[in-house]
Amino acid sequence: MRALGDDWPPHDGVAVFNRVYLSVTEEIGRSIGRGAFPDTRAAATLGGRFAQRYLAAVDAASDGRTPPACWRPLFQYRRHPGVRPLQFALAGINAHIGHDLALALLDTCRALGCEPADLEDEFDRVGDILVALEEHIREELMPGPDLLQISDPLTHLAGSWSLERARDGAWAAARALWALRELPGVAEEFTQRLDGAVGLVGRILLTPLPD
Template sequence: MAQLEQIADEAPPGPGPAVETAPTSIADVIARMRDLGALCPEGDGVGAFNQVYLAVTEAIGGELDAGGFTDRAATSVLDVRFAERYLTAIGTAERGGPAPECWRPLLQFRRHPGVRPIQFALAGINAHIGHDLALAVVDTCRTLGCAPPDLEDEFERVGDLLVLLEERIREELMPGPDLLEVADPLTHLLTSWSLQRARDGAWSAAKVLWRLRAVPPLAEEFRQRTDAAVGLVGRFLLTPCR
């Protein structure tokens, strides 16, 4: 397989310009997330998501260093390509460009006083898994010269760590039980979204996009419709509950 350094050779397809220089390693991704977090003021919705995503990315880096993945190179490329999608979306919006629809609700409501941190974080996961993960799989396949089935083990292992991301969000950002009992709409929102279903959908979407790569207009139409659907779910997750 190709080496990790090759991932900078291709900018990811999709709306908006890529980040100025594509990240080339998990360490680079972690550094950029830390820089982004330092720029987010207290109460910022992007900062709420970035905080937990950074923690899980650090955990993935630790797993890689400890030999926890069978194919270290493939896992590294997939993780970096995945994170690059998020960094590109936020960077594009900060420069006044059009972010993917899936990220727009979080970007638009990031400072809304009626939205709780856990809602921001779950909206970020929804956008990142529902839209970005499938594209990251295709990006990785193009970089490594393989097909999605060749990455299934790495996808599942990264998916298991994403479960830790959701658990961390709920542990760190979940309101206390008394507050949850009063906030019935919040309780409903927090139980209506499933990470497992989002993972399954991302894997199916990756396989469809790979099959459609010879027909770019159809692949782009499929991506746009997925993007819009994920964005709609994000708006529901950000329903003000205060």
């Protein structure tokens, strides 16, 4: 992620999210090192599988392939002059939490031979780290008081999305997909619809705003 950030202009929308996500990954790593997770191996596996899904989307876009629908708005609008840094950050978080976290949890269950319920503590702890960082991100990327008049639409747009609700949705989606694992056709359709629905939210979050 550090290498990717060096390759992109600072105001590139994907670069904005990459900086945010790097800080999240570093905090998760520090928490694992402090023993803050009940199961260190499970936490490390979940964190790794989670990051891999973002990096796979970056690789797909870089290679001219189509990334998952949840990521497409961010890559399509990454250089749009009417989209603010906070919007880029929230759109990336939306894609990564709403879609990738649910699938990363399933990847981890398969790797460790367990069920989602066995990883609930690790899932919740990752979510707590994300929620704690979200407020910092909003404070850092929101315009200052002198731009409040201009930022009213941004305030409204940013306030319409909640990381906690996205996290709850990811947990519910993971449990539903686990229950559907013996029905691969239904599970695949569910996954595709989840991907599309999260992508639609991302597109709304990236609505260009007036200067």
